[in-house]
Amino acid sequence: PVPTDFPWCSAMRRSPPVPPPAASPLSPSDFIDARTALLAVVCSLLVLHPPRISRSLVGSALGVGALWAWAASLGVEADAAAVAATLLGVRAAYRLYQIVLTMLATFPLQLTFPFVVDLIPRFSISKRSFFNADGASAEVARKREAALEALQERWRVKYKQCLVFGSDLKNLISDVRFTSGRCFPPFNNVVNEYLDPSMALARTEGPTVVDIDGNSSLDVSGSYGVNVCGYEAYKRFITAGWAAAKDKGLYLGSLDETTLANIKMIQQISGLPEVSFHMSGTEAVMAAVRCARFNQRKPLVVSFGGAYHGWWDGMQPTAGNERTPEDVLCLKDMNALSLAVIRARGSEIAAVLVNPLQCFHLNSSPPSDLVLQSNNRKVGPTPGYREWLHKLRKTCTDAGVLLIFDEVYTGFRVAPRGAQQAYGVQADLVVYGKTLGGGLPVGVLCGGKEAMTRSDPKKAARVAYVIGTFAGHPAVMGSMNAFLTWHSRPETPAEYDEMHRRIDAFVGEANGAFKKRGYPLELSSWFSVWSMMFTTPGRYHWMLQYYMRDAGVALSWVGTGRCLFSLDWTDENYAELLRRMLLACEQMQAGGWWEAPRVNVKKAVSLEFAAAIGKSLVGLA
Numbered sequence: 001p002v003p004t005d006f007p008w009c010s011a012m013r014r015s016p017p018v019p020p021p022a023a024s025p026l027s028p029s030d031f032i033d034a035r036t037a038l039l040a041v042v043c044s045l046l047v048l049h050p051p052r053i054s055r056s057l058v059g060s061a062l063g064v065g066a067l068w069a070w071a072a073s074l075g076v077e078a079d080a081a082a083v084a085a086t087l088l089g090v091r092a093a094y095r096l097y098q099i100v101l102t103m104l105a106t107f108p109l110q111l112t113f114p115f116v117v118d119l120i121p122r123f124s125i126s127k128r129s130f131f132n133a134d135g136a137s138a139e140v141a142r143k144r145e146a147a148l149e150a151l152q153e154r155w156r157v158k159y160k161q162c163l164v165f166g167s168d169l170k171n172l173i174s175d176v177r178f179t180s181g182r183c184f185p186p187f188n189n190v191v192n193e194y195l196d197p198s199m200a201l202a203r204t205e206g207p208t209v210v211d212i213d214g215n216s217s218l219d220v221s222g223s224y225g226v227n228v229c230g231y232e233a234y235k236r237f238i239t240a241g242w243a244a245a246k247d248k249g250l251y252l253g254s255l256d257e258t259t260l261a262n263i264k265m266i267q268q269i270s271g272l273p274e275v276s277f278h279m280s281g282t283e284a285v286m287a288a289v290r291c292a293r294f295n296q297r298k299p300l301v302v303s304f305g306g307a308y309h310g311w312w313d314g315m316q317p318t319a320g321n322e323r324t325p326e327d328v329l330c331l332k333d334m335n336a337l338s339l340a341v342i343r344a345r346g347s348e349i350a351a352v353l354v355n356p357l358q359c360f361h362l363n364s365s366p367p368s369d370l371v372l373q374s375n376n377r378k379v380g381p382t383p384g385y386r387e388w389l390h391k392l393r394k395t396c397t398d399a400g401v402l403l404i405f406d407e408v409y410t411g412f413r414v415a416p417r418g419a420q421q422a423y424g425v426q427a428d429l430v431v432y433g434k435t436l437g438g439g440l441p442v443g444v445l446c447g448g449k450e451a452m453t454r455s456d457p458k459k460a461a462r463v464a465y466v467i468g469t470f471a472g473h474p475a476v477m478g479s480m481n482a483f484l485t486w487h488s489r490p491e492t493p494a495e496y497d498e499m500h501r502r503i504d505a506f507v508g509e510a511n512g513a514f515k516k517r518g519y520p521l522e523l524s525s526w527f528s529v530w531s532m533m534f535t536t537p538g539r540y541h542w543m544l545q546y547y548m549r550d551a552g553v554a555l556s557w558v559g560t561g562r563c564l565f566s567l568d569w570t571d572e573n574y575a576e577l578l579r580r581m582l583l584a585c586e587q588m589q590a591g592g593w594w595e596a597p598r599v600n601v602k603k604a605v606s607l608e609f610a611a612a613i614g615k616s617l618v619g620l621a
Contacts, residue, residue, distance in 0.1 A: 098344050102329060105337035107305030107363065110330040113318045120609065121616040124189040133187075134539040135598035144540075147591030151550060152194045158550075159199075161212045166198025182559055183542040184373050186608065197549055204231035207566060207573050209554050217549070218577050221556035222564025225409045228435045228528075230568025233486065237438035241479025248474040259477045265484040269417050270430045270446035277444055277471040281408030281433025282310030284443030285353075287466045288429050289315060292351035292402045294464035295451050300349045302342060302401075304333040305363040307355040309406050315353065319365065333363050334388045339395045346399030351429070352392065355406040356419035359385040360526040367531050369542040369559030374601040375534040377561070380524040386423045393425050402451055408433035408443070413564075414527040416493050422527070438479030499528060499567050506574040513578065519585045520594060532560040537601045540593040547584035547591075553577065 032040070064084065071080030103111075125133055131141035131148075155163070169176045181188040182197060200212040207230065209219045219227070227234070244258055263275045278284045289301055301315070309315045313323045318330070329349070331338040342349060361367055362382045396403040405427035411418035412435050420426060429447040436442055445452070456462035470476075486492070507523045507530065514521045520536040521544070534541040545559035555563065588594050 098341075101337065101344055102331075102341050105331045105335060105341045107318075107330045107332055109305065109318050114324055117319075119613060119616075121612050123186060123608075123612040123615075125186045125608070127190050127193075130187065130190045134595075134601060134604070136592070136595060137598075140592045140595050143592035147587075147593070148194050151546065154550065155195060158215060159196075159211070159213055162198060162200045163196055165200040165212065166196045169198065181370065182545060182557055183369055184539075185370065187542070191546075195546055197546065199554065204235075206230065206232060207569050215552070217552045217554040218573065218580065219554040220563040220565070220577070221554055222566065224434070224556065225413065225564065226434045226439070227564065227566045228412050229483075229486065230566045232568065234439035237479045237482040237486070238440065240482035241438055241440065241475055241477075244478035244481065245474035250474075252469065252473065255472050256474065256477070258474075258481050259472055262477060262480050262484055265488055266432075266436075266444065266446060269411075269487075270432075271417075271420065271426050272430060272446040272448060274449055274452045275444060275446050276452065276466070277442070277476075278468055279441055279470050280310070280443045281406075281431065282312050282443070283468065284408070284431045284433055284445045285310050285315060285406060286312050287443075287445045288404050288406075288431050288447075289351065289353070290464055290466055291445070291447070291452055291454070292404065292429065294462075295453055296350035296400075296402060298348055298350035299327050300329055300345065301327065302329045302331055302338075302349055302352040304331055304338070304354065304358060306333070306361065306365045307353075307358050307406075308366060309353060309355060310408070333358055334382065334385065339391060342392075342395050342399050342401060346401055349399070349401045351402040351404050352396055353404045353406060354389070354392070354427075356385075356389070356410045356414070356423065357529070360529055360531075366558065367561035369545055369561055372534075372542045372559075372561070373605050374537045374539065375520070375541065377531070377533050379531045379533060381526045389423050389425045393427075396428075402428040404429040404431065406431050412436065412487070413529070416487065416496060436480060436483065437476055438481075438483035440476045440479045442476050442480060495567050499565065499569070502569065502571065502574060503528060503530070503565055506578065510578050510581065513582060514585065517582070517585070519589065521585060528565045530563050530565070532563075536594075537597055538594060539597060539601055539604075543591075543593045544584060544588055547587045548581065550587070551580040551584040553580050553584070 067080060067084065068077070071077050131144040132138075136144070166176070170180060176198070180192065180196070180198070183191055199209070199217075202210045202212045202214075204210070204219075205216070207219055208216045209231075210216050219231075222228075229237075248256065259277075266275050267273060276287060278287055292301065293299065303309065303315060311320070313321045314325055315328060316325075329341065329345075331341060342352060357366075359382050361379045362385075364378070365371070367377050367379050393403055395401075403425075405418075405420060405425075407418045407420070407430055410422075411430075411432045415421040418430075418432075420430065429445065429451055432444040432446070433442060436444055454464045454466055503525050507525050510523050514523075520534050520538065520541075522533045522535055524531055524533060532544070542559060545555050548555060548560070
């Protein structure tokens with residue numbers, strides 16, 4: 001046996017030495033503690049997204065500081081803090097109420113559009129799937145393809161020069177490229193391979209337009225709302241205007257007697273004492289909003305869902321505008337919550353801007369074939385709109401908010417004195433444009449002195465710069481004078497009444513004819529504005545605009561969505577329009593475009609968009 005009492009034996013029994021601990025890897029917290037990091041995050045967010053430093057914020061901060069110093073001098077800091085917390089808490093609670101109320105009253109698209117605008121990709125239905133996108137049989141799909149090819153061949157002969165003109169124009173003017181897609185977007189690429197509805201104008205003859213190929217079409221486009229009196233009338237207005245202005249030439253900056261005469265006639269129409277001239281309806285809306293904010297000393301303006309007030313990004317809160325204006329509240333039209341918002345936030349709201357045309361398509365954008373995915377178009381006069389405007393008028397008055405009527409479109413179209421006359425409401429500011437120029441570009445703003453003032457009588461540096469180089473141009477004032485002279489005739493109101501009677505008769509007769517023949521089409525009108533609704537589901541209703549053009553009906557780029565009549569239409573013109581519309585419907589039926597869908601259209605469209613979004617998200621689109 002080996003002895004166990006030797007020193008080397010006990011050394012053998014000892015544990016091996018423990019190695020020194022390995023150095024732990026460095027972590028971010030070794031350089032900065034949590035509290036400092038949190039402070040850095042807050043500071044960085046404030047730098048990246050700085051809060052708006054307003055006059056009220058600075059004033060409140062200075063006031064709190066002064067009160068705290070005063071309380072400290074008296075030794076009552078704790079009591080002062082409690083009182084301040086209570087008062088600020090009450091104000092914050094009311095502010096929260098205002099915010100929640102505004103959210104509930106806000107037009108839904110205003111809330112969702114900034115999030116979905118970059119989510120929805122542009123996609124196209126392939127040519128292979130184009131003719132049976134509704135699940136149609138092979139036989140129906142072949143019928144549709146043959147019908148489209150036949151229409152293309154007719155147009156190559158019928159619109160030979162127009163097609164060349166349109167092709168050249170698209171390479172030169174982005175406006176034309178923008179409006180060239182006239183049907184539901186996924187179908188555009190294939191349709192544009194076959195058809196180009198561009199028209200090159202040669203002349204107008206009464207309610208008809210003649211293109212450079214010699215084709216004559218009944219015009220229901222209304223030149224974007226300008227044509228109220230009839231094209232021959234505007235030729236006379238422009239000629240008379242030039243005769244009055246030719247000796248004055250281009251001289252600007254000094255108004256003349258013609259302008260003064262115009263102002264006096266516009267005062268009678270608007271019911272307001274002051275007038276300012278501009279070069280477009282959009283520009284006049286800009287002037288109205290700027291004057292309202294300046295004279296009210298309030299930042300916010302209210303508009304209503306779907307309403308169009310020109311292309312200015314300061315009043316276009318959803319589609320078509322990359323900048324979402326933060327000083328515009330886009331609320332639901334004809335909604336009690338919207339009135340509650342105006343009452344609750346009257347101290348912030350300078351004005352409420354109304355486009356009475358919304359009565360025809362409440363809380364919706366202007367009807368257009370671009371969004372006609374099936375029979376989803378709903379238009380027609382909204383019951384109770386008159387009463388709503390009167391409630392809105394009272395609410396604005398009680399809240400100290402200006403009511404602005406945007407009558408660029410409705411002024412002189414719905415009645416001689418516009419929507420103010422039609423609905424019995426007097427606005428604080430009224431904006432006109434389009435037809436008031438007698439055929440030349442114009443914008444007009446009318447209002448009272450308190451709302452129109454451009455300089456603060458007490459503050460030298462406070463001015464509202466609202467002016468334009470060509471405002472009051474002699475030629476425009478001349479043609480405007482000719483229009484207003486026509487307008488002021490005693491017999492003019494009776495002409496409006498007669499037009500409305502004829503329109504009502506036409507709509508009734510047309511709807512009876514469509515129903516009798518089994519066509520899924522129904523017209524609806526509001527004064528001289530009218531639209532086409534489709535009574536059954538279908539993916540190709542937008543094709544009707546192309547067959548109407550082929551039958552000799554001139555539409556605007558929104559297709560069957562919005563059409564217009566003018567005062568010069570006769571009973572014979574209305575009868576001829578119906579004949580041409582029935583011919584277009586016959587072609588739609590014969591081409592198989594109105595065959596009943598074999599799939600759920602709404603579901604099919606949703607699946608197409610879902611697939612396109614999915615491909616876009618994974619980078620396949």
